[in-house]
Amino acid sequence: MDAIHAARVLMGDSLGFHIIFVMFSLTLPILVVWFEWLGYRRRDQQLIKFAKFLSKIMALLVVTGVLSGTVIALQMSLVWPGILKFGGEVIGLPFMFETFAFLIEAIFLGLYMSTWDNKRVPGWLHLLFGAMVFVGATASAYAITAVNGWMNLPTGFDIVNGKFENIDVLAAMFSVPALVTFFHSMPGYYVASGLLLTGLFAFRILKSKRSEINSKKRQFDYYVIQKLMLFVLVAFIGSAITADITGKYLAENEPEKLAAIELLYDTTDNAPLIVGGVSDGNGGIAGPHFVIPSALSLLACNTPGCTVQGLNETAQDKQPPLVVHTFFDIKMTLITILVVVIPLYFVLRKWRPELLKNRLLLLGFVAISWFGIAIVELGWMMTEMGRQPWAVRGYVTTEQALTKTHDISTFGYLFPLAYVALFVVTFVAIRLIVKNESSKSGGAL
8 A cells, every 4th residue: 555655646746747847838839829920910020029939938848748748658657557458459549649649749849940030931831830839739638638538437448258349449539538638628728828927927027127017118018918818718718618518527427526526425416515624534524614505416417406426326445535625625716716817807908907007916917827737736636536546447446557566666766856857957948048038139028
């Protein structure tokens, strides 16, 4: 059990680092191409230069994302060989697909970066190169998400007399959980990345002299914030829509995970939504909390009277850890704050735009800029921990998936150190890019 716990912590730490690189390497291709297109449309060289600046950070994060993903792949092979041993012939296609997707991303990233300011390459073609970087990155993300979705709800095969029969690799790769998880996670990445960039630009304005906050020198920063907040708003709406779909998917296909998230002990109709509190370990709820009658049934199937399966229908040793309920409460608290703040920005922009240049409000944007990243991290923690004790739900437990050597100590030091080193190097490299571009543009970027 010590080895299992160590391996879980190791994988959790690795994924926590990796997802930060991933969300930015998936979002920046959209933003870079968008700002470049805006530059061509408005004939604004400053926007085009800004897109070029962002593209340098994008290229760096694509590389670091690949490196961190390679570490994850090594962990899958060295620490969790039981997963691939069980279902490799069923779910192997996404791994091959991910290689081709990365090839597309790498080729077009090279073309995009090497053809900046090339007079022989028309603007539309350069934009196409950038769009293909987005296509490759997104396809690569889908491939990995497909594997995770399959682990939550294994499909595309029958087991007859202990052997795989009727294998359908496409059904496994394009399963319902893969599609649901992908279309819910992608807008979340966009919100997280857009918010953090907004916070960085707000911080940049705050660092300037008081006399410059309302000056023309900072107008470009306000323009970028405006576009980023529009991007965040669209992504946030998409995330809300897919969150509703995800909840209904869980109610139908992973009811024990939903029951753990919502602390629903017994199967019931008119199931309430529990906000706050923690499990007392005896089928009750301890701590401050309140109950919204029938809300869980309404969320699960659009009908307040519908029946929602409780934890009582899952064997106790197969129930997910109930700490996922706390993660969900924290996540929803952060989301609720964003539900207020994001629309508030657009209300102020329309009716009281001068307030958006208030130092206190700018500080507020900085304060909430990390919320999106926390929401993504909490969401994946709920997804992965909510599948426990299964590695491949219903077929392979985490204990069975663990390497038979049970020697995690070497990996336990090696992989976290690799991620810390990668994070530090990436942070320093980004600072150097920003410093270099700022000095070249006289502080305009």
